[in-house]
């Protein structure tokens with residue numbers, strides 16, 4: 001099975017571990033990821049806040065590249081890139097003038113007929129078909145993750161089809177349960193971590209994160225799991241500062257979903273690059289004898 | 292929470308309502324002030340009294356000045372909670388975006404200049420090489436902040452800001468989360484042309500009639 005793959009800037013920079021894990025884990029399940037030739041930045045949230053035309057035009061170039069490659073499915077692990085591409089495709093489909101205006105400048109024109117998938121849309125069917133469990137070398141016993149979706153995995157500014165429950169998504173829970181973990185029910189799974197506010201409005205972001213931590217801890221979680229590199233970096237890199245300010249009193253590893261699948265598959269921490277976390281992520285796995 | 296009394300300016304009302312509705316694509320006249328949006332807005336506690344319902348009310352009452360510069364416009368984190376829950380499918384994030392464009396066109400000082408500097412720097416850096424270089428982006432962003440603080444003699448802020456970013460940068464380097472290589476799109480010409488078009492057309496008005504939410 002061959003799928004087009006858009007890593008996006010983050011997976012080629014601060015979240016390279018997510019790129020490596022995605023390739024490793026999906027590869028193990030027989031999925032070949034075909035990285036888009038000469039892809040560009042999707043514009044993230046910043047384009048939409050600066051220039052709305054760019055917010056559609058930047059993703060459009062990438063969509064044209066996928067269509068030109070002949071592949072009909074595209075996976076985007078980063079929630080922000082996923083959201084931006086999905087929204088751009090929707091807006092192109094509903095506005096021919098805009099589409100023509102953008103296509104006039106593109107060497108690879110966009111029609112808008114490929115299927116854009118988040119990483120969960122690739123993983124969940126693999127649970128249902130039993131392929132994921134088949135590849136698991138061990139069960140994630142003792143792991144009680146708070147699955148954190150953040151904003152961009154299920155909420156969109158336009159009417160695009162959402163493949164999961166908007167307020168109480170289950171994709172990550174389905175995957176982790178199949179691997180023997182015990183994901184918890186909790187209230188902040190789709191609350192905002194502050195996104196770029198960690199940098200440009202730090203106090204607001206720290207307050208938002210404190211609520212997420214307080215609820216997860218109160219429910220008895222021993223780690224966070226996420227699909228979004230922005231959420232991962234925020235909850236991880238700003239954790240210490242937030243904990244001190246809000247007196248949280250304990251540290252929590254923040255894993256990518258691919259990281260835990262990799263552990264279940266028996267991959268080594270080195271291959272999965274688990275040492276690249278701010279809050280210790282190795283300790284818990286050792287304590288539970290998972291690595 | 293009680294906020295200041297909103298003013299009604301009948302002579303200005305239609306113009307501002309029409310402009311915001313056309314540019315954001317949001318039908319704000321459908322708002323019946325149920326405040327479901329306010330209940331879920333994560334920054335609602337930080338914006339004084341301005342929640343999405345209040346922002347919409349300001350616009351409907353024609354209070355252009357307040358609508359253009361209040362904390363929600365700049366603190367909105369585009370989480371889309373309000374729009375997902377609104378029974379009338381009003382996406383306030385599209386309205387705060389629109390109000391940011393409008394305040395920029397009127398050369399108003401952004402209420403949270405760091406937010407404006409952040410998004411501008413991101414777009415400049417992303418379009419320079421076609422892919423975002425995190426170091427270039429943060430460099431641009433801090434240059435903007437430093438310059439703004441310099442001309443206002445806010446030296447302590449420059450120090451705090453620089454220290455915070457340096458600390459983050461060092462931590463990221465230590466955790467192997469910082470990458471110094473340069474990635475670049477090979478065929479930049481498409482992007483350059485699109486960028487030119489974007490600048491010419493200015494911030495896009497929401498001409499597409501696709502239903503938001």
Ligand code: SF4
Nearest residue numbers: 322324325326328377
């Ligand atoms: S939820 Fe919608 S209708 Fe209700 S107050 Fe907010 S914007 Fe108005």
Ligand code: SF4
Nearest residue numbers: 332367368370371373
């Ligand atoms: S999108 Fe903005 S206004 Fe709406 S709930 Fe989120 S932060 Fe509040």
